[in-house]
Amino acid sequence: MSYHALEPVPLYGPDFAADPHAVYAKLRQGGPVAKVEIAPGLPAFLVLSYQAALDLLRDTDTWSKNPSVWQETVPKDSPILPMLQYRPNVLFNDGAEHARLRSVITDSFSLIEPHDLRRRTIEASDMLLRNFAERGTVDLVTEYARPLPLVLFNALFGMPDHHSPQLIRTIAGMMEATEPDEAIAAGAEFEQYVLELVTLKSEKRGPDLTSWFMDHPAGLSLEEVIHQIVLTMAAGHEPTTNLTSNALSRMLSNPDYYSTLSGGALTPRDAVNDVLRNEPPMANYSAHYPRHNVRFHGTWIHANQLVLVSYAAANTEPQTGTGLPGAAALGGPHEPAGMRTGAAPSDGGSHLAWSAGPHACPVKQPALLIAVTAIERLANQLCDIQLTVPRAELEWRAGPFHRALAHLPASFTPLTPDQAGVTPWTSSSRTRRHATSPATAGPA
Template structure:
């Protein structure tokens, strides 16, 4: 699919982009301004919105010209493996991410209603149990890869429980999603099939025997989602919880363990976990370039003509870090960021995501208080890809702690054994997230 606007396009793939995306954004900004032509894979082209105000205009649907429905774009894709891989992330589905207007409002209400039923203190306890179990695996070794051993395992283990599956199923979910997102060809196809099989079996089990869990709440919400709509929303919920939350944790941790300000005394103005999370959301948002949009008619937008069926992506990372003439210390926006998006499609689960990330980091640093990187931060490796900003590894060392060591430790409180499956249809009921859905009374 060759477009007419792509001379001097930037590449959002390959090791150079993964190593220093800000250099690519700066060059695009210099050559093109607020909207730049890019390739997100060989032969797959898009407009990338890199200006802050331009990004806000897209996200808030300024002018009413923006749509999330990309079926026309998808229909014009070439039949290449690169195009097939992009459909996995950008292809149309019947869920809140790819809908507009009344349909989007209906879908979004289901998500916000169901997530509002998760009690924060119960979610926090689940995070503590999951994190302590993970920390116990490496605490006695004195070293760990906090990306692989900690951050990337947390969201799926938590959402496996929230969706109503026993802990024994979480490893299979992690393997399926990792294969689907990280690999090409046969491995990726196998991961895709395993992921959708997991969702299909989950829906079957909860249709037969509902519980107090996200899956059952989606199935029985008054909006009356079809089975296909429930499937695509569960896919959205899991995918949107996995990469963004895992990378938010590891990106924030990488700052904390490489910056002495997070370990200095309160009297000296120490920065907090919350500060690290906000800075990660601003400077290194997990979904660096995403938010697919399309126009309903030809539009001249911030100096660039955009036609229907042309893909537009929002670069949250570039927009958040756009240079301004105002010194940081004099800015009145408090370092505003678009890490969770903005407008009608702003992430509806930002509060749970922040609670999970903050609790996970604080739990880790309370047990292992002398974490330090084994390589300088500038030498850390980042996973390649056009959409995410995610560390491949986060190697650290620390003073080991043992199971028989006095005081609180990650072995003190353990979640139910993953070798003993919970009741297959309603494990979250016993965890006490809620007593019943408000629409069932």
């Protein structure tokens, strides 16, 4: 019997989180499109093959990003709605409206100079390092990779530094809430943060993303500005956290990487490329809905049904080509062996970690720079850092969309503020703070 004929396979829960590639391998037995469940009783189709993924992502005549019809079929309290329900932002719109909203984000990010982003990332890294450097132990997910993009966004969107703990607290509150009341309270606090930000920038513009969103020739309304800020922070936070922490987990558990801390062969950039291919931070997403009934790579799909693309499965689809040494060396449960033909370890080769087509990540280069810089900074400051739990025993967060470590415990020789040489206490203060770009700059 083909696997296709069985009940939809759950993409939630501990089994999938523990070994997603085993699930993708079984699903592939039924063909390039599989039936899955993304929450109890909530079905979706999952595209597993690289070619089928590209066909879908590029065919905007057949596929829409707008979930409005589909979401009417979903219980209002479904846990997946926050990721999938319609909002007037770049992710859920098609065509001209999508292009209009997207131009605001791409134009505004293009105003951030790479050297300035690098400097700000180093400052954010050092700020976090100072919280645990004296301790000699750290959870690299909760104390470094997860807060880091938020410290950075707080600055890039133009909020004073003392607001970053508020942003970190509200996002952690939304992610870690165990009761609906807690999640609602954290959500309200996040809303308050964004309102304060927009009020601040309405009164006085600065060289920051919020001001550039407001002044963009696309002419966003205030409500649209708020939606683009929320989306950009949400779209940027989780995958950047996962890219950083998944790469750190690989570096700190593979001697080929580990020796790089004292001059070995593989670099943080290699670790990042390894993750992009084999463990993409966004594992399954790209929610699309057919505009009409369609037969897609052998499967009939009704209009407005939910179809997700598995970037993780497409990237690791078994090929006739050779494997990637970095991945194979790591092992672990069902570490994918098949790689796309022609893949080069140095540049990551062809993969879909950033998606493809009109909705591909518009902030790819800045995101890469942030993750690589954050890893380099940590490795430079804590040069004997090592994991305290073997990688194979690390806990992954359950959920269909992200490949996300729950924790990444590590230890190192403690640093002290009065230590000779460069430390997180002395190094950042030597970099002079200046604006992201000239105060008068704005999207043309």
